Amino acid sequence: MTIATLPSISEADAQIERRVCELATSDPGSIWWGQDEFSDAIAEAGIHLEGRAYPVCLRPLAIPSGLAKHLGATAEALVKLLDVAAELYCCDEDIQDLFPAYRHLRQWITRLPEYRPIVRICRLDGLFGSDGYYKILETNATTPGGVIQNGLAAKIWSRIPNPLTRGLSLDVSKQPFAKDPNCFVQELVSAYRAVTGTELRTAAVVNYRGRYANEVDWIVRGLRHAGARAALVDVRSIKRTPRGLVGPDGEVLELIYSKLDARDFIEAREHDDYLDACAAQDVVSINPWISQWVLADKAILAVLSDDRYSSNFTAEQIELIARHVPWTRVVRPGATTDPERHRIELIGYIRQNKANLVLKPSNASRDEHVLVGRFTSSDVWEEHIDRAARNPYVVQEYIRPGEVTALHAPSRSIEKMAYGIDCYVFGGRLAGFQSRASFDPVMNVGRSGVLLPVAID
Known part of the structure; x- marks a missing residue:
């Protein structure tokens, strides 16, 4: 489950690093030609970041298959820990006090679904620490970005002639969401089937005032392709009725995927019926409210890493936390x-x-x-x-990030950037990786960062 030494990532990645540096000096035009072709193909496929160009780099991060397996096992084990943390929150007032912003929301938060894992869709963001272990810095247990588009971008990247990887045997398709970008929607459908024992007929992607609309079009199309009547719906147009939760056309919704920022509802009272319906499981809601608030809150890592709560975990889980939770x-x-x-x-x-x-x-x-x-x-x-x-x-x-030489298309520069690697987990199983690189010590793709395709050698 864990790795013993700090990885150099891979020999393939070291070769890529050398090629980037060499070509940046001797033939930068070849790199930018490849980057422009890649960026154009991404745009033509309809992949974007909230209406802006999707900031994905021609330079990949190459990781060995053994490391990929270790990262996957660690991420899957951490998601199981979130189930334990959710149950602790529901019964331990001391832990509830670590989340004061949600005190008045407990009536919705503590009504846990029966299925496990509770967090069906998440992204764990991390870095490699100086002790050689992967460190999970944030849980992203709400509605993380990149669940479909990163897989699509990886497939496009694999088809683009790339001077940085020529002669190297790299594979993006070992990641489930790159092999089949529909695996995200398939997880939504299979989660519904597991809860109800029936086939999904109606679904909605729910957002609020048009915010966080990225990937919504892909999700809706995917649900329709899976045979469900699906639409994007604003939460303000949803009503709870004796028949169930209904959309603006009066049709009962069977499954919802919440593509919104649940913090918008912390003080608002006009959405209580919606919160009630999801908590009462009138509709299959992914992810549930405890994920949207508590398990996505950075204080959840304090619950895991504080010795005061270690008696609630097994010896194996305590070892996992010690190695991988800062x-x-x-x-x-x-x-x-x-x-x-x-x-x-x-x-x-x-x-x-x-x-x-x-x-x-x-x-x-x-x-x-x-x-x-x-x-x-x-x-x-x-x-x-x-x-x-x-x-x-x-x-x-503080976990000091490693560095890679990457292409920053917005500034047309090739420079050293800090990088991390994130793990997507769907239904408790690894779905794929994302790597972010940034000039800023706080890595944010929306500010000064780029995405690196992750390839396995």
Whole structure:
């Protein structure tokens, strides 16, 4: 399940790295010709990032098949841990207190579905640590991006003549969502069948005020191709009736995929019927509310990594957590343990160890307001410690990312960039990988980042 030493990724990737550097000097035109052809093919296929060009790079990240298996096993095991964490949240008031923003939402959160895993669709974002182990930094248990388009982009990439990979034996199709980009929709359909024992007839992708519409067209088309009547529906047009949850045309919805930011509903009351219907399982809702709020919150890693809760996990699970979940704590005054399990006063520890820590809002998305201590001035760090102690924040040990030389198409530059690798898990099984690279220490594709196709050698 785990790896013993820090991987150089692979010899194939080392060759790709050398070729990028050599061609950037001797023949940059050949690289940009390939990148432009790839970008054009991506655009022609209708792949985009919320209406903008999909920022995917010609340079892949190549990983050996053994590492791919290790990453998959680790990701699948972590998703099982989220089931344990969900059940702990429902019965342990101390754990509930780590998530104060959702206190008034417990009536919906704690009504767990019967199926497992609870998180049917997720993306685990991570980096390789200096100790040689893959570290999972965030859980993305809501509605992660890239569930269809990354697989499609990988298939297109495999068909483009590429001077960076010439002569190398690389395969993207070993990833299920690259071999069959419909596997995401197939998971939705099979989840419905497992819950109800019947075939899916009606479905909706639900969003709110048109936000987070990326990939929605692909999902709707996929559901229709699977034989369901499907549409994109705004949550404001859905009603709960004695017949069930109905869409704007009055048709009963059997399955919904929530493509929205559940934080929009934290204070709103006009959607209570919708929340009730999903919690009562009037409709099969993927992912359920505990995933949308608690299991997607960065504080869930504090539940996993804090010794106070270790008695709830098996010895094997404790080992998994120790190797793959970085030290994380909810920011608030009081005593806890540091990464070496020494007793500390947390706020003082954060002040004294800026270079080794990261501050993150616990329930923000897209890396909003994340501060990496070693890249932050002391004045700004102090200001955010005070803010973090008054708001839902977590502090996490800093994991230094590796670097690759990548093409940054928006700036037409070829430079060293920090990179990570993320694991998609559908229905408890690995679906594929995503690699992000960025100039920014906080990797965000929407800001200064790019995506690297992941190929297995």
